[in-house]
Amino acid sequence: MKNIRIKKQLVKIGRKIADKELVVGPGGNISARVGNIVYMKASGICFEEAKASDYIGVDLKTGKIVDGSKKPTCEIAMHLGCYLERKDITAVIHTHAPIATAVGMQDIPFRPFSPDLAALVGNVPTIKYVVPGGKELAEEIRRVIKKHNAALMCNHGLLTVGANLREAYYRTLLIEGACKTFVAAKSLGKMKFFTKKEAEQINNLEAESYRKTLLTLLDETSDELL
Numbered sequence: 254m255k256n257i258r259i260k261k262q263l264v265k266i267g268r269k270i271a272d273k274e275l276v277v278g279p280g281g282n283i284s285a286r287v288g289n290i291v292y293m294k295a296s297g298i299c300f301e302e303a304k305a306s307d308y309i310g311v312d313l314k315t316g317k318i319v320d321g322s323k324k325p326t327c328e329i330a331m332h333l334g335c336y337l338e339r340k341d342i343t344a345v346i347h348t349h350a351p352i353a354t355a356v357g358m359q360d361i362p363f364r365p366f367s368p369d370l371a372a373l374v375g376n377v378p379t380i381k382y383v384v385p386g387g388k389e390l391a392e393e394i395r396r397v398i399k400k401h402n403a404a405l406m407c408n409h410g411l412l413t414v415g416a417n418l419r420e421a422y423y424r425t426l427l428i429e430g431a432c433k434t435f436v437a438a439k440s441l442g443k444m445k446f447f448t449k450k451e452a453e454q455i456n457n458l459e460a461e462s463y464r465k466t467l468l469t470l471l472d473e474t475s476d477e478l479l
Contacts, residue, residue, distance in 0.1 A: 256320060259285050259292055260305040266346070266418050267300035275348040275429065276300060281410070282326040285418055286336050286343045289313045293332055295323035313337070327386035334395035335414055342398075342414045344421040349410040352432040357405030363435070364446040370431055371447055371455035374402055374424050382407040403428055 263285055270276055270283070281300065284293035290310045294300070298307045310320025313336055316329055326332070332345045356363065357379050365371035378397050383390040383406075394412060397404045403413040403424055411428060415421030438444045447455070 255287050256290070256292065256310060257305070259287050260308045262418050263292060263294070263308045264303055264305055266422050267294065267303050269422065270346070270348055270425075271299070271301040273426070273429075275350045275425065277349065281348045282328050282332070283346045283418070283421075284326075284332040284344070286313065290319060291332060291336060292320070293325050293329065295321070296326050298323075328390075330388055330391035331394050331412075334391045335398050335412075338395045338399050339414070341416060344415045344418040345412065346414075346418075346421045346425050347410060347412045348425055348429075350425065350429040350432075352436060353405060353411040353429050354409065356432040356435060357407050357409070357411070360407065363405060363431075365452050365455075366444070366446045367431065367434075368455050369427055371452040372458075373420075374427055375452075376401060377403045377405055377428060379405040379407060382409065385409060 263283060267283060270281065275281065279297045279299050282294050284291050286292075289312060291313050292308045292310050294303060295307045295309050306321065307323065308321070309318060309323055309325045311317060311325055311329065311333075312319050313333060316333060318325065328347060331347070335342050335345045360379050363377040363379065365375065378401055380393045380397055383393055390406075394404060394406075398412075398414060402415070403411065405411060411425060413421045413424040413428065415424060435444060
């Protein structure tokens, strides 16, 4: 039953991603881990058209298909690498968010400058451009995700992780929105990031701890995410 629920959740989040125009056509990919099985979008499938059967289950350690018959996304190594690096990750979302992609090209350390970013995301490093779909990209992402919850991929897009699909999705929306604010601030002439002390003050607030806890909670008997 868990695999049915997670596939429904993947379909729902995938359609939200398409509705928000964070990808175009068959671009981008998402996945969710259930035990030692990772469910991910099949290659060449558009989010808005994807059905539950278009999400393929693969073995976490071997990458072999254990549920479904279609070919999984070419970024399979990148997704599996995130799960193997951190046991607390159960969802990975990769989009071609346009403003985040543009900011990623600037190679600027992207630090929190709002309470939401500080509490729910943290620093967002940029990785150099690497040809998509290969081992090198998977290794670069794995190196960064070890200590961060997101990465801007130069000329490629945005990747976020989470304790569940809801958290990873919110992080995607937060970062894309923050990148819009960043561009607006730079166009006006001034950008102010939080200092390390200011970010820590936000993280120590009881209200923020409560909000973070809510995002990581998910009723496993429900298909509802948002």
